[in-house]
Amino acid sequence: MHFNPRSAFAIYQREMARAFRTAFQSILAPVLTTSLYFVVFGSVIGARMEPVGGVPYGAFIIPGLLMLTLLGETTSNASFGIYMPRFTGTIYELLSAPVGVAETLAGFVGAAATKGLILAAIILATARLFVDYEIAYPLLAAVYIMLVASSFALFGFILGIWADSFEKLGIIPMLILTPLTFLGGTFYSIRDLPAPWDAVALVNPIAFLVSGLRFSFYGVADVPIAVSLGLTLGFLGLCTVIIAVIFRTGWRLRE
Amino acid sequence: MDEPILSIRGLTKTYRNGPRALDNVDLDIRPGEIFALLGPNGAGKTTLIGAVCGLVRPSGGTIHAFGHDLSRDWRSARARIGLVPQELATDMFETVWRAVAYSQGLFGKPHNAARIEEILRSLSLWDKKDAQIRALSGGMKRRVLIAKALAHEPELLFLDEPTAGVDVELRKDMWEQIAALKQRGVTIILTTHYIEEAEEMADRVGIIQGGRIRMVDEKRAMMERLGTTEAVIDLTAPLTQLPEALAGFGAVLSEGGTRLTYRGGNGQGRGRAEVAQLAQALTRAGIGFTSLDIHDSSLEDIFVGLLGTEQEVA
Numbered sequence: 001m002h003f004n005p006r007s008a009f010a011i012y013q014r015e016m017a018r019a020f021r022t023a024f025q026s027i028l029a030p031v032l033t034t035s036l037y038f039v040v041f042g043s044v045i046g047a048r049m050e051p052v053g054g055v056p057y058g059a060f061i062i063p064g065l066l067m068l069t070l071l072g073e074t075t076s077n078a079s080f081g082i083y084m085p086r087f088t089g090t091i092y093e094l095l096s097a098p099v100g101v102a103e104t105l106a107g108f109v110g111a112a113a114t115k116g117l118i119l120a121a122i123i124l125a126t127a128r129l130f131v132d133y134e135i136a137y138p139l140l141a142a143v144y145i146m147l148v149a150s151s152f153a154l155f156g157f158i159l160g161i162w163a164d165s166f167e168k169l170g171i172i173p174m175l176i177l178t179p180l181t182f183l184g185g186t187f188y189s190i191r192d193l194p195a196p197w198d199a200v201a202l203v204n205p206i207a208f209l210v211s212g213l214r215f216s217f218y219g220v221a222d223v224p225i226a227v228s229l230g231l232t233l234g235f236l237g238l239c240t241v242i243i244a245v246i247f248r249t250g251w252r253l254r255e
Numbered sequence: 256m257d258e259p260i261l262s263i264r265g266l267t268k269t270y271r272n273g274p275r276a277l278d279n280v281d282l283d284i285r286p287g288e289i290f291a292l293l294g295p296n297g298a299g300k301t302t303l304i305g306a307v308c309g310l311v312r313p314s315g316g317t318i319h320a321f322g323h324d325l326s327r328d329w330r331s332a333r334a335r336i337g338l339v340p341q342e343l344a345t346d347m348f349e350t351v352w353r354a355v356a357y358s359q360g361l362f363g364k365p366h367n368a369a370r371i372e373e374i375l376r377s378l379s380l381w382d383k384k385d386a387q388i389r390a391l392s393g394g395m396k397r398r399v400l401i402a403k404a405l406a407h408e409p410e411l412l413f414l415d416e417p418t419a420g421v422d423v424e425l426r427k428d429m430w431e432q433i434a435a436l437k438q439r440g441v442t443i444i445l446t447t448h449y450i451e452e453a454e455e456m457a458d459r460v461g462i463i464q465g466g467r468i469r470m471v472d473e474k475r476a477m478m479e480r481l482g483t484t485e486a487v488i489d490l491t492a493p494l495t496q497l498p499e500a501l502a503g504f505g506a507v508l509s510e511g512g513t514r515l516t517y518r519g520g521n522g523q524g525r526g527r528a529e530v531a532q533l534a535q536a537l538t539r540a541g542i543g544f545t546s547l548d549i550h551d552s553s554l555e556d557i558f559v560g561l562l563g564t565e566q567e568v569a
């Protein structure tokens with residue numbers, strides 16, 4: 001197995017530079033959305049809500065909101081990162097370089113994980129303006145955020161290779177990710193759902209992600225943390241395998 | 256002869272739901288040469304380059320570069336190959352400097368600012384190094400693509416229609432750049448549909464049409480065939496023999512001495528000049544003529560000729 005760290009680093013640097021070029025937008029958008037959610041759900045509605053599992057409602061929704069933004073941003077960022085070069089033709093350079101799937105993914109996914117952490121920090125800082133909270137397992141939270149960001153960067157990467165139009169690029173985050181995150185217990189504990197909906201909700205894989213992150217924050221979860229972690233790792237592995245196959249066959253990359 | 260730097264055997268490419276873009280292509284490229292791949296639009300030039308550079312998956316055949324089989328040892332081969340694509344595909348928002356530095360890293364080379372500076376200066380891009388690529392003209396964008404392709408110091412460089420849509424002045428400039436690269440020992444394969452370009456630049460020329468290599472030859476030999484001027488002069492009165500004054504032109508009498516035919520030239524206007532001199536010499540010698548028909552053989556003639564023979568075979 002060959003791996004050229006310089007190539008991977010070049011891709012990483014370029015992906016980071018791309019984010020910083022649009023830094024204003026990439027920072028302002030999540031700050032604004034998070035603030036809006038906190039004003040509406042945290043302060044206005046949250047004031048009338050009971051604590052969930054011993055956690056005040058305003059603090060309870062932080063991991064879910066974080067996940068909502070993280071999944072959306074990471075997926076669309078990674079999908080654009082590979083779709084645009086295909087669209088403009090600049091992908092020729094990546095394809096003609098002595099670069100394999102390992103370097104490509106290390107560059108793209110490494111950058112996505114970094115951006116995910118920065119994004120999380122921004123959201124948490126914004127949340128701090130509205131509610132008080134303490135993170136029970138900060139290291140676990142950071143690792144978990146990086147894992148989720150990496151998995152969904154891979155997922156976005158697949159999306160960006162699959163899509164052959166801008167509509168298709170936008171449709172998955174909008175029609176699948178956002179609804180599933182909303183239904184995945186962002187604003188409530190799925191344990192509080194009436195039967196049979198509490199069971200139905202567990203068909204939604206994102207419920208496990210939200211639950212996992214919430215555990216790292218407050219030590220409470222709808223499903224065991226090991227299950228959440230396992231599922232995330234499984235998803236990461238699945239996406240990696242799919243991308244390896246795509247690179248091997250050249251699907252949608254090489255004519 | 257040296258081992259070929261690039262050796263293609265039986266290369267075939269059929270696009271999905273598309274035409275057979277390459278049909279059993281054999282080609283050897285010698286180290287240090289400039290090879291021009293000459294052919295009309297749709298001939299398969301870009302596909303051929305794509306197959307070598309990893310953009311196109313061949314349907315059949317083998318490609319060896321630097322002795323490596325590209326289907327297995329693509330990494331080591333690609334690190335030594337550079338590509339300037341036909342389309343001006345650039346990262347619009349990137350600066351020139353960063354775009355070139357990125358290419359250097361992507362191809363696995365350590366960052367080398369001095370090398371980047373040298374490349375940018377040689378391409379007259381130095382004062383544009385901090386400009387965003389989208390702010391540059393088409394000719395300048397093409398140079399950025401060349402700079403990117405040179406950033407990892409390739410030994411084999413592909414230039415796909417480097418002067419398409421470039422004005423005459425820039426074209427001359429580009430030719431100088433290419434000549435300078437050859438001086439540094441880079442092997443260059445360029446595609447073009449301008450004969451003039453092949454003529455100006457190449458050591459050898461390959462003519463491709465309909466996905467097949469129709470002929471490969473030294474430029475000189477090719478130009479003799481491509482660049483002939485033919486003049487047919489019908490004389491007022493038959494001649495039995497050419498006067499002494501006309502002997503130097505190599506013209507021949509036919510049709511019972513009523514027709515004088517000249518064939519010659521170098522594809523660069525010498526033929527027409529000689530025909531003019533011939534006509535003047537005829538007048539001076541008091542030989543009258545009723546018509547003078549001049550025809551330059553062109554790439555098109557060769558194609559027509561090639562197509563003709565193919566149809567006969569078919």
Ligand SMILES: Nc1ncnc2c1ncn2[C@@H]1O[C@H](COP(=O)(O)OP(=O)(O)O)[C@@H](O)[C@H]1O
Nearest residue numbers: 255270273274276295296297298299300301302
């Ligand atoms: N991506 C593609 N899909 C289908 N057909 C293609 C594709 N690219 C090129 N072709 C076809 O293959 C043939 C050769 O094209 P190309 O290699 O681009 O020729 P050239 O570069 O000599 O103009 C043409 O008939 C062209 O229409």
Ligand SMILES: [Mg+2]
Nearest residue numbers: 300301302341
């Ligand atoms: Mg072409």
